[in-house]
Amino acid sequence: MVVGDASLDIDTLVIGAGPGGYVAAIRAAQLGQKVLIVDKSELGGVCLNRGCIPSKALISAAHQYENALHAEFFGVSVGDVKVDFTKTQEFKESVVKKMTSGVSALLKGNKVEIFNGECMFINQNEARVFNDHESPRYRFKNCIIATGSRPIELKVFPFGGRILSSTEALNLPEVPKSMIVIGGGYIGAELGQMYSKFGTKVTIIEGMDTVLPGFDKDMTSLVAKNMKKTNIEIFTGAKAESAEQTDKDVTVKFSVNGESKEVTAEYLLVTVGRRPNTDGELGLDLIEVEMDERGFVKVDHQGRTNHKHIFAIGDIVAGPALAHKASYEGKVAAEAISGMPSVVDYKCIPAVVFTDPECASVGYSEQQAKDKGHKVKTGKFSYAANGRAVSLNGAEGFVKIVADEESGLVLGAQIVGIEASNLIAELGLAIEMGATLEDIALTIHAHPTLGELVAEAAEVVLGHPIHTMAPRR
Structure with a gap:
């Protein structure tokens, strides 16, 4: 005192x-x-x-x-x-x-x-x-x-009752039978997919043309595919308009390409940013x-x-x-x-989403590198060609590396697949230290591990991969 x-x-x-x-x-x-x-x-x-x-x-x-x-x-x-x-x-x-x-x-x-x-x-x-x-x-x-x-609390969807923010969604006493998620960004995608795995019927309403806007579409398409496997219904290019709740459920009215729709669920989770x-x-x-x-x-x-x-x-x-x-x-x-x-x-701050499969990126995307004036070369290596991934029943996904064509400097990377959140660290270090594709390819990675995906992707960009066919150039 x-x-x-x-x-x-x-x-x-x-x-x-x-x-x-x-x-x-x-x-x-x-x-x-x-x-x-x-x-x-x-x-x-x-x-x-x-x-x-x-x-x-x-x-x-x-x-x-x-x-x-x-x-x-x-x-x-x-x-x-x-x-x-x-x-x-x-x-x-x-x-x-x-x-x-x-x-x-x-x-x-x-x-x-x-x-x-x-x-x-x-x-x-x-x-x-x-x-x-x-x-x-x-x-x-x-x-x-x-x-x-x-x-962010939207005026037409005020938090309270059966309209939840992420805070309330993490503290539900039981798994709901159904849930509507407004916003298919990283929070909505993670929590929506988590509840769907527990058996909740989830409907995602997203204003952009894909879930996880900001990530490459070839990454988000795999996430959307897996979401649908667990019975998640996704509406993209959609505009949520109103919600009406009772003591048992909540009904959301929205539109897609001018067509009016509505859906009812036990809860509405609003995740439109912070x-x-x-x-x-x-x-x-x-x-x-x-x-x-x-x-x-x-x-x-x-x-x-x-x-x-x-x-x-x-x-x-x-x-x-x-x-x-x-x-x-x-x-x-x-x-x-x-x-x-x-x-x-x-430049080396990674972005990670813990969806299924996980998505991770660091540095420049291919388009961003081009926009910065780089002449780039890229390469992908599939999880399906990695022994450890297959043994984990995780053959979906890929590692993509973006590099400067002349110097071979690593400029960026995108990973979608199991353990992407952990694998991205090596590529962040590569960018931070100014490593080249050869630096990664010449680093011996233990076998059989997921880490080999990174080295194999570097070899793809260099044009001499071992465990996949070299792309035609």
Whole structure:
């Protein structure tokens, strides 16, 4: 408890304890800064508590259920397979608790002061933090704002009752018989497919011409194909117009190419993007932090706002709302405060979707590379020609590498298939270190592994593949 209204002095104030904020706080403390981190909710932010981690726990459980249902493919008989969704939710919560406890231990181990409560700027160098018990005032030399984002709520589809955001969808007490998903982006696709694997009849309504817009269509077509296998009905180029709910279900009216349609289900999940948490009582307007028309904070190549000692990272700045992007930016900001020459470079930030099959990309797509002025060459290697993939019953998918034709430098990669989320890291490293196709092809990859897919794809681009026919040029 602070007596009177005296200010406590700290080096760095971090607002928000998500994957951007807590990483920034730890890195700043490692560099000798006296750090206070403030969050009104749980350590770990949305990602660990209501996003990345709980969703992947449920997706993993759904995969286990599906594998058990089809174990006879491997000659394994498992009898009557059932889902106890209460236990599934308990598993999910145990994963979340383990991860958030780990964050707490890391912060304390690095001597970061933690305050659970709200934060409000008083001026450009002072802020008050408060909860039901105390309201100390801090004077800071530097500040890193990492307040994250929240689901966009549409006026015609307000959250409540049977209309859910991703947060509520992750906490349903039982597997619903049916669900409508508005928005076929990464959140809607992941959660819709997860519930469909548990037996839910899912309908996806997407405004663009494909699910997972932003990924190559040859990748998303495989995801759409698998979605239909689990009885997901997909409407693309569709416009959702209204919803009417009762105590038992919700009916959505929408149109496709001018034709009116409607569908009824137990729940409606709305996943049309996320909004930066830059409004509210934080007081960014009071200290005149510059923002764009969408509420994103304007920053430079080190995360600095228009005030040189105030930084912003993660979902509140431009770019994809990715946890690993926020963590990366948090490290850069903490290092910049300590005088290091660190700057952000987004060319190697991977994008991953945990659908079935998984999709992952890093660097440039073929078209992006051409738009940047490169003369490119590309090559694909199929999962179907990889022994490990076939033995895992995961022969669908491919690895595609985009390279500069003259130098052989790796410019980008796209992977769709099992473990794409893990395989993409090697290609991110290749781009980061300026590796060529030969560097990858000459690296001996263990056999039989999925990692061989990457080396084989490089050999395809080079024109001398071993385990597939060389493409005609």
